[in-house]
Amino acid sequence: MYYKSTRDSSLQVTSATAIAQGISADGGLFIPSEIPKISMEELQSLMEMNYQERANVVFGKFLTDFTPEEIAYCTSHAYSVKNFETEQIAELTKAFDEANILELWHGPTCAFKDMALQILPYLLTTSLKKNGEDKKVVILVATSGDTGKAALEGFKDVPDTEIMVFYPEQGVSTMQKRQMATQEGGNVTVCALKGNFDDCQNGVKKIFTDKNVKEKLAAAGKMFSSANSINWGRLAPQIVYYVSAYVEMAKRGEITFGDVINVVVPTGNFGNILAAYYAKNMGVPIGKLICASNINKVLTDFIETGTYDRNREFYATCSPSMDILISSNLERLLYLLTDGDDKQIQEWFGKLSTEGKYTVTEEVKAKLQKDFVGGFCDDAETKKTIHDFQEKYHYTCDTHTAVAVKVYLDYLEKTNDKTKTLIASTASPYKFSASVLEAIEGKRSEADEYEQVAHLAEVSGLPVPQSLADLKNKPVRFSEVIEKEAMEDYVLNKLGITE
Ligand SMILES: *Cc1c(COP(=O)(O)O)cnc(C)c1O
Numbered sequence: 001m002y003y004k005s006t007r008d009s010s011l012q013v014t015s016a017t018a019i020a021q022g023i024s025a026d027g028g029l030f031i032p033s034e035i036p037k038i039s040m041e042e043l044q045s046l047m048e049m050n051y052q053e054r055a056n057v058v059f060g061k062f063l064t065d066f067t068p069e070e071i072a073y074c075t076s077h078a079y080s081v082k083n084f085e086t087e088q089i090a091e092l093t094k095a096f097d098e099a100n101i102l103e104l105w106h107g108p109t110c111a112f113k114d115m116a117l118q119i120l121p122y123l124l125t126t127s128l129k130k131n132g133e134d135k136k137v138v139i140l141v142a143t144s145g146d147t148g149k150a151a152l153e154g155f156k157d158v159p160d161t162e163i164m165v166f167y168p169e170q171g172v173s174t175m176q177k178r179q180m181a182t183q184e185g186g187n188v189t190v191c192a193l194k195g196n197f198d199d200c201q202n203g204v205k206k207i208f209t210d211k212n213v214k215e216k217l218a219a220a221g222k223m224f225s226s227a228n229s230i231n232w233g234r235l236a237p238q239i240v241y242y243v244s245a246y247v248e249m250a251k252r253g254e255i256t257f258g259d260v261i262n263v264v265v266p267t268g269n270f271g272n273i274l275a276a277y278y279a280k281n282m283g284v285p286i287g288k289l290i291c292a293s294n295i296n297k298v299l300t301d302f303i304e305t306g307t308y309d310r311n312r313e314f315y316a317t318c319s320p321s322m323d324i325l326i327s328s329n330l331e332r333l334l335y336l337l338t339d340g341d342d343k344q345i346q347e348w349f350g351k352l353s354t355e356g357k358y359t360v361t362e363e364v365k366a367k368l369q370k371d372f373v374g375g376f377c378d379d380a381e382t383k384k385t386i387h388d389f390q391e392k393y394h395y396t397c398d399t400h401t402a403v404a405v406k407v408y409l410d411y412l413e414k415t416n417d418k419t420k421t422l423i424a425s426t427a428s429p430y431k432f433s434a435s436v437l438e439a440i441e442g443k444r445s446e447a448d449e450y451e452q453v454a455h456l457a458e459v460s461g462l463p464v465p466q467s468l469a470d471l472k473n474k475p476v477r478f479s480e481v482i483e484k485e486a487m488e489d490y491v492l493n494k495l496g497i498t499e
Helices: 015-021 040-048 051-062 068-078 113-117 120-130 146-155 174-181 197-209 211-219 232-251 271-282 298-305 330-337 342-354 362-371 379-393 399-415 429-441 449-460 466-471 484-494
Strands: 003-005 008-013 030-032 091-096 099-103 136-142 161-168 188-194 222-226 261-266 286-293 307-309 357-359 372-376 421-425 481-483
Touching: 003 015, 008 015, 015 030, 015 120, 015 222, 015 232, 030 232, 030 330, 040 051, 040 232, 051 068, 051 232, 068 120, 091 232, 099 232, 113 120, 113 146, 113 232, 120 146, 120 161, 120 232, 136 146, 136 197, 146 161, 146 174, 146 188, 161 174, 161 197, 161 484, 174 429, 174 449, 174 466, 188 197, 188 484, 197 222, 197 484, 211 222, 211 484, 232 261, 232 271, 232 421, 261 271, 261 399, 271 286, 271 330, 286 298, 286 399, 298 307, 298 362, 298 372, 330 342, 330 362, 342 357, 362 372, 372 399, 379 399, 379 429, 399 421, 399 429, 429 449, 481 484
Parallel strands: 099 421, 136 161, 136 222, 161 188, 188 481, 261 286, 261 421, 286 372
Antiparallel strands: 003 008, 003 030, 091 099, 307 357
């Protein structure tokens, strides 16, 4: 298997090169040349395996240029109880009769990004070694809150790497900001941007693909790579937990092995749900993929109309990790749905950057609607869902998971589709304590974030994750805020490249 670019189908690189580069030089995203299959027998054989072993099987199918030893090295370091608070790694819990919740947030930063970012540094450094690359790698990250911290934790003090994270000054929760501002490690930089997440993402993409910057960096013995979900090394680990969750549901008798399940994903950059789509196309019995958005519902509209239109007001919501108007990974889905039509992708994404919108063909729209269902809810509905879920099922959802739950309940009401459903839960409620408490108690508290965490512990009965409890005593190391136009200079300066 090799990897192509969504904007150049003739490109052929190994997975190691795709992971090392992060994004293709033509601005497209790396994508495997085919979707490997998993047979029902092989899927069933995963039942007796632990998470690491299941990961080895899935990675083995996508990273065909890695040896089994290299893959096992990566998975054993990433998916251990040293890094995750549960042996299951991804914890399957029961919500109510028709639904299971897959808690993806038991890693060091309490958000689902850890599932990929705990392993990415191993995949990346292994890839560089395989390619005989001797440059130091600089990881540039745009974050809506969770990726940044998860990437910082993954890469801190990893030899021969440096990491720089940009987040929207007003776009992250107090706890997220504190997590990043107190980041430890000798190779880390964190900076706030006057702008929103899309500004951060566009800035990073621009620096990344700028030939001039690349040359300067190379002269200094460095190269960029990406830890954003455009890197295939982020996508592949996410496929693992959908494969594993299916097997786990069968093992626990939630379904009979072979039954079809639906999957609901609270969506932003479209990485998480795309991984579920890959699992489905590998052969995991998955029916509908339900794409849940907050009021920034560009994806809901797209799935309904076939027109992707980012020309709209941007809202800061209580589910900030989903406040995104350009969902980068959609490009990979559209590449698959057009059977690899790179010219078509160039046209649509060219239009997206010049006009802010594009419309797919009727054929592609029909394919999209066959697998995907879109839905959204606003902040008031999100909070009501947290409140009602707590009361009815004694289960505490964070604000992102609650969007998924609400969109699922709406879907259930509309379709009466009783297919067993897996809801992806993407963050610990403690990461968004203020909003979660406000939802449960009906009023906003003025207490500081640690009092709120303590209070939420009383209300929810959930143990406070150690990593969040520890933040309280850590000093703030990063407090810079810059204009979005200043990003490139800032990056070069920090890297000591002044000319
Ligand atoms: C990143 C994130 C999302 C969105 O995931 P995508 O892969 O970008 O669609 C949802 N919820 C939380 C808590 C996140 O951190």
